[in-house]
Amino acid sequence: MGASNFTNSVDNIFLFILAVSVALLVGITITMIYFIIRYNHKRNPRATDIPGNVTLEVVWTVIPLLIVMGFFYYGYIDYKQMRDFPDDAMQIKVTGRMWSWLYTYPNGLQTDTLYLPVGKPVTVNLESMDVIHSFYIPAFRLKMDAVPGVPTKMWFTVEKPGSYQVLCAEYCGDRHSYMLSKIVGMPQAEFDKWYASASAEIEAQQAGTEEAGAAPAGPSPEKGARLVKLKGCVACHSLDGSRLVGPSFKGLFGKTETVIVNGKEEQITADEDYIRQSILEPSAAIVKGYPPAMPPQRNIVTDDDIEHIIAYLKTLK
Amino acid sequence: MKNIREIALEEHHDFVGAKMGMWLFLLTELILFTGLFILYAMYRVRHAAEFHAAATELDVVIGTINTLVLLTSSLTVAVGIEALKRRNRKLAKWMVLLTVLFALTFLVNKYFEWSAKIHHGIFPGADELLSRSQGEIIYFNLYYAMTGLHGLHVLVGMGILLWVYFLIARKPSEKVVVAPPNIEYLKGAQLIASKGEQERWVIDEIKDDVVEVEVVIKKDPKKAGVDIPNIIKLENAGLYWHLVDIIWIFLFPLFYLIT
């Protein structure tokens, strides 16, 4: 059994075409080499002019045509299955952004690793927040582009429990090759258990936020830590001081930095206001030496989220 | 002899070939605009209602006037070519000049049309435009891209016509070397042919064994002589100009009328 319901069928058709191709290639090559040896001018001093042969030429027009039509038909049958979406599939929203994947479950639960039950069809609804990405799971033999402004989708059933590599296959910028993630297939019972507990946590959080309106609970570094992962901040800002696309979060809070404001250099202190501004309007003041690459996050993080994130940044000394 | 060979190498005088080259070039221009027409068609299919709404904002009267201006300019350049073929240099000059004036009129109209829109905050990237529906944004972006590229072609066409005008206006040269495929262009002029170095004779018709023909144009006081290569230059400039016209013939209903 393959990793997904499509793995085996794609492999089979590939092997079929490969076998036909190798047979033809070997045939052509051997004929070529044989002719060169057999009809070398030392063995065959005078050539025979053969301007053509209609029968032969018709034969080698028609036979390749039949072969490739066979390939097409075989592929078409398989492809139709790939695009025939089952009604009872579990709906997952996958959001691509520079440079991470975000998974949203039907109940609003968000994760950065996709946990799925084995044996249940899943429809992946793709969207992108910035440029084109491509959601690629080699083990499943599947990929689909995530295009900003154009919803796309694909479906599959995980057939074997295990952890599968997710890659981005459409070039999307500096950290394209690090836009990695995993799909974890687990038995239905195990999945249900995980889903229930993770969802409960989310509900508790949401309940907490609602309460916060009545009685402020204060920003929480723990929530902030989860948010910087979920919202994709860590794709560009490291937590350990190493330099990625943007400045590292480590030791950032309270640091004095040189920034570029309207083309002029200025000294600022990375306080709460600066961080708030950098999230909502990043290009207003870019730290010197870094590219103005970050898009505004206004629709992505809420004001509460920012408070949590600031609280978390304070802890990163 | 050497002199003649150099000319033969550096200037081609195959007028049919020159015209063929021009037609092929016009194909590339056509395909260039096809790219934009594809985009127009696809976005229109998707946002039919918004395109409809946005189109009502354009001024049909100005659009119609501009269409008539361009059509008339196409007529004047065609008459100009015909006149030059009949060796009527004066009429040809006037017609080409008139064409240039019409082109200018078109651009001035376009300028007022664009500035009115820009004044109302309808231009690419403007907040006023971006606050509208996506279909309308795309409509106006396409409007600016397509009429802008067309306007650029009008400008280029104007430049080419002016250049040809000055070529025609120049005093015609006495001697032209022409290769055989263009005999039809020599009809109506008196020809002196030479074969080798010595033989020279006057003929009406050029036979197949003549490789190069030296043409002396006798100046007619009423209809001053015409440089034969200028005919094909004007013809090609005219072809270009008609293409500009044809593209507008499609742009006009697509942006102004489909409401």
Add this chain to the structure above:
Amino acid sequence: MSHHSHEEIHGIGYGILVLVWLGLVVLTGVTVVASGVHVPALAVVIALLIAATKSSLVVSYFMHLKYESRIFHVILLMGIVTIAIFIGLTFFDVLFR
């Protein structure tokens, strides 16, 4: 200088050119008036048909194609077929997405 034979070869008298121009002006009037009539399904088709008629007039007479040799017709045909293919095949995506 025989103008007569010359005209036969190069074809077009000034009169024909003016007639063609008149035809173009009339067609412009027709397309403007027709756009006032609200038949949404047909509007695009009518406008494009009139535009096609107008451009074929320009191509045949102003651009002289009617009097050119066959290869010029082939060149134009290549262009039109190419354009039709490019637009047509792209519709298979956008209309069926």
Add this chain to the structure above:
Amino acid sequence: MASHAIDVQNAQENYLEVKGRWSGILSWIFSTDHKRIGILYLVSIAFFFIVAATIGIFMRLEQLTMGPTLMKPEVYNRLFTLHGVIMIFLFIIPGIPAILGNFFLPIQIGAKDVAFPRLNLLSWWLFMIGATLAILTLFLPGGLPDTGWTFYAPYSIRTGSEVSLAVFAAFILGFSSILTGLNFVTTVHRMRAPGMSFFRMPLFVWALYATAWIQILATPMVGITLLLIIVERLLNIGIFDPTQGGDPILYQHLFWIYSHPAVYIMILPGFGVISEIIPTFSRRTIFGYKLIAFSSLSIAIFGSLVWAHHMFVSGQSDLANIIFSFLTFFVAIPTAIKVFNWVATLYKGSIRFEPPLLFALSSIFLFSIGGFTGLMQATLPINVHIHDTYFVVGHFHYTMFGGTIWALIAGILYWFPKITGKMYNKKWIYVAWAFMFIGFNTLYGTMLYMGWKGMPRRYYDHLPEFHTDHVIATVGSWFLYTGILILVSTLIYAVYRGTKADANPWGGTTLEWKTSSPPPLENFEKEPVVEHEPYYHEEAIR
């Protein structure tokens, strides 16, 4: 000055010695002689090839270890863009038509020059201006573009690198290509020698003719697409930008409407070269002349109908996917016909095995691998898996490098004595071939394998499961590069120190072999009259 050619009496000066208005370098860059322009292209294009190949070597070195090896991702992304842009726009597209086409198309049809010699020179100048602009981006604040050669929106609209200028450069290069195309079509229609009917034209001319039509009809499409990228970046006229209602998938349509036919602009002239070489070295006429001629045209036609097979996972409609997959398979037919007819031409020939034939046959072999891997990608479910992986990269290099560039090399080796009047050292050519052949298959064969395993393209870094493959491929690239260097230096050496070549060293039958080596300024002492089909070998048994 008497020419060195043996069989020419009453010799004219050859085109290399002729004295014109200019001297020195000016006599080249202002020459309107199609042969000199061909050489101008040869030198400039060869230079760009070496540059881009060297960039390729650096890209392979980066993959030698996991994690950063030589450079940062910002640099790597610009390098693969530059490698693609140079190889595509400055090397393969102009390659055969601009070098060998310019030089031999007029001679093969018995003409003195192309139809528009000054336009021809302008094409070269535009080519150089485009190249200069592209390189200029290196010195601007944004630096080289980092989008990949495809300039996909919306990334190309958002990135801070100098996309606008680079794209404008590509626009100018497109213009140069269009002018060459319309020059060739007019030349073929208007300049053929007496007796040179369409079906007496050499197949190389047929291939160039079909190519020229694609250049004319498809190139403007990429022109407008790239212009739109520029106006979108500079004037904010959003056409593809999703925030303004644009559809990025339409960018891909417009881009591939040109860029897919462009691969036939690249490969068809290569087929033409092979069709010249095989009958010459077999000493017999080509098998199925008309079928090969028409297959060039039908490749040009079918090639223009299949562009969206680059977009099977782009989010376009399923119906479009199915239709374009179906149409794609038809391109295989004329291609297969050509291969079979070439092999049949060897049958009962009297074969002289020389370097041009070796490269031509290797080209057939390598291109066939490219063709078969192409069939795999045309098959929808397989494409879903291998699209945008190293499989595509491997396939593309098998077709374009293996097909076109190997054919270009074969053509240069074939016509080198005609162009320069000198003969190269064949032994060194065989050595170069061995290095190139081994290196080529090690490098790109491994890429095919890696791609099937799921290694995405344009990756700065790779996962551990691909590491061994990457090391093997990198070692292969060293062999390939060494082979290329040996080849180039052997040829450069031969230009200066090569032995004198005959007017017809290989026993060719087309018109270029009936004039001296190198040819005189106006190609022939006397306008040739054509009496036979192109590959008429007098000694062959009929």
